[in-house]
Amino acid sequence: MQRIGVFVCWCGSNIAATVDVEAVSQALAKEPGVVHxxxxxxxCSQAGQDLIRAAIKEHKLTxxxxxxxxxxxxxxxxxxxxxxxGINPYMVEIANIREQCSWIHKDILTGTEKAIVLGRxxxxxxxxxxxxxxxxxxxxxxxxxxxxxIAGIQTALxxxxxxxxxxxxxxxxxxxGKMAQLDKTFPTLDCAACILTxxxxxxxxxxxxxxxxxxxxxxxxxxxxNFDVTIKKKARYVREDVCTGCGLCTEKCPVKKVPNEFNLxxxxxxxxxxxFAQAVxxxxxxxxxxxxxxxxxxxxxxxxVCTAKAIDYEQxxxxxxxxxxxxVVATGFNPISMEKFDEYAYSQSKDVVTSLEFERxxxxxxxxxxxxxxxxxxxxxxxxxxxQCVGSRCANCAEKGKEYCSKICCMxxxxxxxxxxxxxxxxxxxxxxxDVRTPGKNFDEFYRRAAEEYGVHYVKGMVGKVMPEGDxxxxxxxxxxxxxxxxxxxxxxxxxxxxxxxxxARSIATMLTxxxxxNDFFTEAHPKLRPVESPTAGxxxxxxxxxxxxxxxxxxxxxxxxxxxxxxxxxDKLKGNPCVASSNELMCNGCSSCERVCxxxxxxxxxxxxxxxxxxxxxxxxxxxxxxxxxxxxxCTVACPSxxxxxxxxxxxQIMAEVDAICK
Amino acid sequence: MQVNEFKPKIVAFCCNWCxxxxxDLAGSNRLSYPADVKIIRVPCSCRVNPMFILRAFxxxxxxxxxxxxxPGDCHYTSGNYYTRRRxxxxxxxxDYLGIEKDRMxxxxxxxxxxxxxxxxxxxxxxxxxxxxxxKRLEDLRCKK
Numbered sequence: 001m002q003r004i005g006v007f008v009c010w011c012g013s014n015i016a017a018t019v020d021v022e023a024v025s026q027a028l029a030k031e032p033g034v035v036h037x038x039x040x041x042x043x044c045s046q047a048g049q050d051l052i053r054a055a056i057k058e059h060k061l062t063x064x065x066x067x068x069x070x071x072x073x074x075x076x077x078x079x080x081x082x083x084x085x086g087i088n089p090y091m092v093e094i095a096n097i098r099e100q101c102s103w104i105h106k107d108i109l110t111g112t113e114k115a116i117v118l119g120r121x122x123x124x125x126x127x128x129x130x131x132x133x134x135x136x137x138x139x140x141x142x143x144x145x146x147x148x149x150i151a152g153i154q155t156a157l158x159x160x161x162x163x164x165x166x167x168x169x170x171x172x173x174x175x176x177g178k179m180a181q182l183d184k185t186f187p188t189l190d191c192a193a194c195i196l197t198x199x200x201x202x203x204x205x206x207x208x209x210x211x212x213x214x215x216x217x218x219x220x221x222x223x224x225x226n227f228d229v230t231i232k233k234k235a236r237y238v239r240e241d242v243c244t245g246c247g248l249c250t251e252k253c254p255v256k257k258v259p260n261e262f263n264l265x266x267x268x269x270x271x272x273x274x275x276f277a278q279a280v281x282x283x284x285x286x287x288x289x290x291x292x293x294x295x296x297x298x299x300x301x302x303x304x305v306c307t308a309k310a311i312d313y314e315q316x317x318x319x320x321x322x323x324x325x326x327x328v329v330a331t332g333f334n335p336i337s338m339e340k341f342d343e344y345a346y347s348q349s350k351d352v353v354t355s356l357e358f359e360r361x362x363x364x365x366x367x368x369x370x371x372x373x374x375x376x377x378x379x380x381x382x383x384x385x386x387x388q389c390v391g392s393r394c395a396n397c398a399e400k401g402k403e404y405c406s407k408i409c410c411m412x413x414x415x416x417x418x419x420x421x422x423x424x425x426x427x428x429x430x431x432x433x434x435d436v437r438t439p440g441k442n443f444d445e446f447y448r449r450a451a452e453e454y455g456v457h458y459v460k461g462m463v464g465k466v467m468p469e470g471d472x473x474x475x476x477x478x479x480x481x482x483x484x485x486x487x488x489x490x491x492x493x494x495x496x497x498x499x500x501x502x503x504x505a506r507s508i509a510t511m512l513t514x515x516x517x518x519n520d521f522f523t524e525a526h527p528k529l530r531p532v533e534s535p536t537a538g539x540x541x542x543x544x545x546x547x548x549x550x551x552x553x554x555x556x557x558x559x560x561x562x563x564x565x566x567x568x569x570x571x572d573k574l575k576g577n578p579c580v581a582s583s584n585e586l587m588c589n590g591c592s593s594c595e596r597v598c599x600x601x602x603x604x605x606x607x608x609x610x611x612x613x614x615x616x617x618x619x620x621x622x623x624x625x626x627x628x629x630x631x632x633x634x635x636c637t638v639a640c641p642s643x644x645x646x647x648x649x650x651x652x653x654q655i656m657a658e659v660d661a662i663c664k
Numbered sequence: 665m666q667v668n669e670f671k672p673k674i675v676a677f678c679c680n681w682c683x684x685x686x687x688d689l690a691g692s693n694r695l696s697y698p699a700d701v702k703i704i705r706v707p708c709s710c711r712v713n714p715m716f717i718l719r720a721f722x723x724x725x726x727x728x729x730x731x732x733x734x735p736g737d738c739h740y741t742s743g744n745y746y747t748r749r750r751x752x753x754x755x756x757x758x759d760y761l762g763i764e765k766d767r768m769x770x771x772x773x774x775x776x777x778x779x780x781x782x783x784x785x786x787x788x789x790x791x792x793x794x795x796x797x798x799k800r801l802e803d804l805r806c807k808k
Contacts, residue, residue, distance in 0.1 A: 070684075070688045070691070071705070072684070096688075096703070099687065099688045100691055101699075103694055104691055104695065104697060104782075106696070110699045113699070114699040114702070117702055118702065121704070510737070513738065513741055515681065515733070515737060515739070515775050515776075516737070516774075516776075517776035523776060535775065597746060599740055599741045599743070632707050633708040633710055633743045634706065634707055634710060634711030635711075635742075637711060638711070638713045647707070647711060650711055655706065656716065658704045659675060659704065659719050659723060660723055662725070663675070
């Protein structure tokens with residue numbers, strides 16, 4: 001029989017306001033096995049923990065029930081408390097009377113009644129708990145970073161500087177990501193390339209970092225400390241180790257009309273290309289969809305001009321198997337498609353562009369060499385209209401856009417408006433907004449400079465329609481402050497498109513079994529206290545894959561993710577989860593049902609000798625679980641027809657006892 | 665009048681990674697749902713043996729709901745697929761036995777869907793109240 005102590009937490013007034021904690025601790029004191037029951041203001045505080053430790057010693061407790069907040073919050077805290085007082089940490093159960101009770105019920109009677117049932121359920125479980133010991137597994141001291149934008153670059157550099165090996169997998173031919181496409185960065189107006197490209201070079205030259213460019217993660221197996229990852233290196237038809245990046249092939253290639261994705265299709269590139277001058281690795285890539293040689297075997301110009309003999313038309317996709325201890329997701333974002341926003345005439349007029357396209361137009365390395373001209377006729381625009389929140393904060397139009405605020409648009413629109421007015425004082429610049437949101441260091445000052453010093457016309461109101469008329473764009477909008485409708489004949493309209501997670505994020509999340517929210521942003525382990533970790537152990541989050549972010553925030557988060565990875569890789573051994581499956585050999589009949597459902601291949605079979613009737617020896621095939629591989633999902637326990645398989649910590653008897661306690 | 669006083673007993677099995685976190689989110693957002701719902705935490709929805717559900721009904725539960733990660737999002741890759749198949753069988757068995765199969769429900773709730781968790785529990789409780797007490801499966805021998 002267990003000797004159980006019950007500890008009811010008030011959580012200040014969070015629990016005590018809607019649950020009569022005294023009544024709960026008195027009622028639970030009468031439950032079977034309970035020898036001590038107490039309540040205290042903050043059980044998780046030092047004083048609260050001391051109270052538990054003292055009670056364990058005084059009443060010789062063997063099991064503990066803490067009625068408090070969610071076990072996702074403080075289960076570890078109380079397990080450590082129990083351990084420090086000499087009892088097994090897995091003899092602790094939490095009754096969640098805050099999230100599941102006091103916070104959702106307003107009536108004190110209802111709350112108290114439910115808290116008693118929840119406490120009773122936990123006591124019923126602890127009565128059947130057994131001490132568990134966690135196994136240990138070694139840690140592969142190498143990290144994988146998925147995505148080579150500024151988030152991935154910063155994380156990789158920080159991990160590598162701590163002395164651990166890092167591999168970056170980037171799906172594009174070069175690292176650099178979205179930041180490489182930007183012209184200037186707010187609020188300092190630093191040139192993006194000037195601050196990014198040195199970091200790209202650092203990555204390329206770092207002896208601890210390997211870059212797998214033009215590659216994708218194909219499969220992930222294993223668990224924290226021991227991931228087995230398959231990387232698919234796509235054929236680029238150029239030998240990376242030989243190509244010098246001279247660029248001669250990209251000048252001689254006869255296929256000239258390939259839309260240049262780096263400039264968002266606003267100009268063209270060749271079928272063999274280097275995305276931009278500072279690309280890392282600076283290696284050419286052949287676009288198999290356009291190359292004449294690969295399509296119909298006629299051409300071969302690049303191969304003829306290449307003095308390094310780097311062209312290899314026979315190259316195939318290759319699969320690389322690697323082992324990692326930790327994985328960082330840095331898959332980033334993309335602007336949403338504008339096809340559902342036809343009121344802004346994006347598909348009808350070339351002079352309606354997205355902000356990222358405008359960024360390329362303003363960039364000295366862009367399609368117009370940094371000269372502000374209309375994409376349609378190359379003329380200098382005089383009136384520019386910026387529309388904010390295109391697809392962001394769409395509470396009533398979720399089928400078109402996103403409900404959330406994309407966070408960066410207010411600031412980059414202010415930047416674009418300011419730069420336009422700075423370079424071309426003859427322009428009239430209008431910005432239509434719902435709200436201008438500028439929380440950040442020196443952000444509001446920046447926005448006010450745009451409006452006050454540079455004379456950008458900020459108009460509160462949304463644009464209803466953009467109509468191309470002749471070579472003008474008629475913008476019909478409302479001015480909510482003057483309470484009137486206004487019409488502007490604009491030369492260019494720039495749409496601040498909402499941002500969304502990269503399309504590859506969903507399949508990567510599935511491979512990593514990392515959870516996502518309804519918008520496909522990765523979920524963090526705790527929104528406030530563990531913002532750079534995924535709930536899946538060993539998976540870390542960096543940058544905009546977790547939510548919209550600007551560059552300073554991304555870099556800060558990238559460093560934080562790196563610190564978490566370093567903390568993990570610095571350990572030689574990891575304590576595993578002791579709540580694993582185990583088979584009762586006397587009941588097992590070796591049917592293989594459990595083996596078939598196990599997603600981890602943790603179950604194997606051995607022939608064992610058992611005592612048979614009349615002193616005979618029987619050899620039977622029985623299941624054996626490898627506790628280092630088992631993750632404790634419990635699929636096998638239900639598949640087992642003889643009831644031999646059980647899950648430690650969530651045993652059939654324990655769950656049955658919980659069911660009974662609830663239904664009593 | 666008696667219908668109003670009926671307080672159903674509802675057991676909710678929630679997987680640790682998605683639905684239990686969804687319930688926590690409902691709690692921290694103060695989204696109310698009936699106190700009749702009591703949650704049992706399991707590592708994965710695939711840990712829920714159909715036997716547990718029958719046991720609950722036998723012991724007098726009026727409704728049982730199982731919540732897991734959305735298909736494709738299972739923390740253990742494939743656990744919720746097993747749950748889906750097993751529960752499909754249990755549903756048809758309940759039907760065959762002549763027990764209202766609305767007393768049992770399978771729902772996918774992610775860690776970010778606190779609101780969905782609360783609405784699901786509200787709807788399910790309403791449904792159970794409309795079905796009334798579970799008389800067909802309750803084993804009166806269990807009542808002392």
